[in-house]
Amino acid sequence: MDQSRRKFLKTTSLAAAAIAAPNIWIPMAGDAWGATLKKGEPIKVGLLFSLTGGLAVPEEDSTLVMQYAIDEINKNGGVAGHEIEPVIVDAKSDFNVYSEKTKELILRNKVIAIFGCYTSASRKAILPTVMSQNSLLYYPTCYEGAECSQNDICTGPLANQHSKDLIPFMVKNFGKKVFFVGSNYVWPKESNKNAKVWLNAAGGELVGEEYIPLGSSEFGPILNKIRDAKPDFIFSTVVGASDIAFHKQFKQEGFKVDSMPIASLTTGEIETRAMGNEFGAGHFLSAPYFQALDNPTNHKFVEGFLKSKYGKNGVTHYNMEETYISAYVFKYGLEAAAKKAGGIDGITSKMIRDASGGVRVEDGVSPEGLIWIDDQNFNTWLKPKIGQCQADGSFKIVKQADAQVAPDPYSIYPDVGVCTPTGLKAPDGKIRANVI
Structure with a gap:
């Protein structure tokens, strides 16, 4: 076994052990949230995915599709007249690197938000830093729930x-x-x-x-x-x-x-x-997404992405599409915050997060169809689908929900409480912020 392989297995095992128990309370560092945007300067965001190692198979494409989405947004005027500037990091499938680079992105690069992670292990490895620095994470894939953080917005399905x-x-x-x-x-x-x-x-x-x-x-x-x-x-x-x-x-x-x-x-x-x-x-x-979805927005997305310089791997994929959507959730949330504040100057990560509840990505933008961000738990309303893989590698959709399904982080833990914008509200009425 080579040294890089040993390192990957060692760090993944340590991370898994460290986060084995959910519902850990992480106190906030203070009232000031993350970076602050300034008029006339680009909007810096971090792209924290693995480009090498065992997690690169899905995560490289997340980096590529985020760059595609950012280019698309910038070509159409950016956000409130400001371009988005990505800071790209290779997390190397190493949970120590995820954690280290999170600090670097927030403290050195001064990003307003981070888009990143594919596994819950990496998400949980970086959330304490995101929370302690009052920043904002867009987590663009499925996860298990049993979590109520005020510092992340999730665009993938819950259990x-x-x-x-x-x-x-x-x-x-x-x-x-x-x-x-x-x-x-x-x-x-x-x-x-x-x-x-x-x-x-x-x-x-x-x-x-x-x-x-x-x-x-x-x-x-x-x-x-x-x-x-x-x-x-x-x-x-x-x-x-x-x-x-x-x-x-x-x-x-x-x-x-x-x-x-x-x-x-x-x-x-x-x-x-x-x-x-x-x-x-x-x-x-x-x-919630398959490349074979038959609608005009998805046809445009698939053709545009695969013909672009970012479409080198030849397919689209649920994790890529959920990442693509997260760029627009960010755009619309920031635009809503800027409208309320009278401009982009002085906008913080918290202001974006607070303005994102109820944000919709409509049929004309979302390849999977209309989705929106829940205004209580900041997960996504979406239509679950089931596909069967065909001989050519495409998926035939064999079942689809009739309407968008509400995200429920505590679906099998009804006695734990309800996730709200200010924290997990227990049955006794007490609220705890940042339960991960």
């Missing part, structure tokens, strides 16, 4: 918008017995807590549950357990390079997709292209 539909769909169409496989950190484990609730409600049966170290690629022992358990389908929360290895070894070990498909929350067009279409074909993904 109640993700596996809540996928689990009963798979039980109905393939059978009751399911085997859970996930990467070993907080998002898969917390997501599986939600999935178990919905599996029970659907009359399903959990016949096995295994986790593999984040970044690992050896699935032989887990596949042997799956062979013995004989599930009707597999529910996967494996991420990054590990996800590609899992699908390839599934087929190489002789498992048949028609009798035991994998239902995933992460395996989209990017991962399928990286592993080879033959390894993805037949499996399922739950996501």
